[in-house]
Amino acid sequence: MWVLSAIHEQSADINQGVDRKKKEEQGAGDQGMMFGYATNETENYMPLALDLAHTLLIELAALRRENKVIKYLRPDAKSQVTLEYDDNNKPVRIDAIVISTQHDDFDSEAKMLAKIEKDIKTILIPRVIKKYPAYKHFFSGNIKFHVNPTGKFVIGGPHGDTGLTGRKIIVDTYGGKGAHGGGAFSGKDPSKVDRSAAYATRHIAKNLVAAGVADEVLVQVSYAIGVAAPMGIYVNTNGTANVELTDGEISKIVAGIFDMRPYFIETRLKLRNPIYSETAAYGHMGRKNEVVTKEFTAPDGKIIKKKVELFTWEKLDYVSKIKKHLKLNKLPGAKSATRLKIHRSFSELF
């Protein structure tokens, strides 16, 4: 394998728009709009279908690495989950699961496919069910399974298909729920608002849902290149708000709580740290916030250790602040089934 590298210095013309003498006024690295989304469908405030699709592959990779119960797995795999929703927009059952996994050439094609399908259903699926105690009943119904539907999948990975950075932006975010501004995350340092503002809007959306403001929240923010202040910030509750406030009113309050200038996002979410390898597979959102120590090796062999906090945008550290600003202390919280309407006019809040 060879590595061809054509990495060069950044354009000074573009750079001058982003670097500012006063760091607080650091301009956005580019124009664009970014979205953040959260729903109370799962404990980590992620859409259930995507969460299941990720978990299937996380467990499949764990089985591959354990190399005990299933011994023929290779690294390349895809999953897809179809959920049925009722009229109240609540998921009620799993309709279909598609799994394609690369594997060793260990038998005749028919025998390999039969073995893989059996192992997926009897080994992988039970491991996934264990991770979803609240949705256990979703797996008991008549699920349509499609395991390696194209047949043999021995040739895979970068030999089968060429891979490029930034081609899986929906897998990286909300699985088609909410919205996407189009900008990819991987390979960008946090001065790029494509990345930092997408994390910041997820942070806002998750804290709003956790505070009980709405069952589902989509936040949009937009920038102009070289300009620090965002062009606009918009909160869409998609008719699920539990407060007597319009989306416009909630947006204004949110803009007052969260400073969305690039420097303040970087600082608030501690983004100028080596925290990105962990985001690059199985989703950038809905992941576990934790402090870890990472090691990096310099070309001269010197090893440095960095203690960093991962997935800071998943922290529920603004829930009380949001409740205070929205005067929502009597709200039942996101997980309660009763939808309490708080009668409070917008003007009362200021």
Add this chain to the structure above:
Amino acid sequence: MPYLFTSESVSEGHPDKVADQISDALIDNFLAFDPNSKVACETLVTTGQVVLAGEVKSKAYLDVQEIARGIIRKIGYTKSDYMFEANSCGYSLPSMSNQQISIRE
């Protein structure tokens, strides 16, 4: 009326995700050795090859080839019959081997 909604995911071994992970490993290494690094780095992976392209402004000095190999090894492409694996040098270009980046402010 009930309706159906579908989402998909890909594993760490999917080619597009291999590229994402190499790009983000470079970001992490730049930030670890110089927190003020400005980086935009795209990766292409195909049979036996990794191609990197992008812009960097950093005081860090990295062995990008070894970082890319480390990620591919960690993902699990470690056997030659995968036709894309971490250690094989079957396709290496001598002039490109051990290429390192040294772009300073």
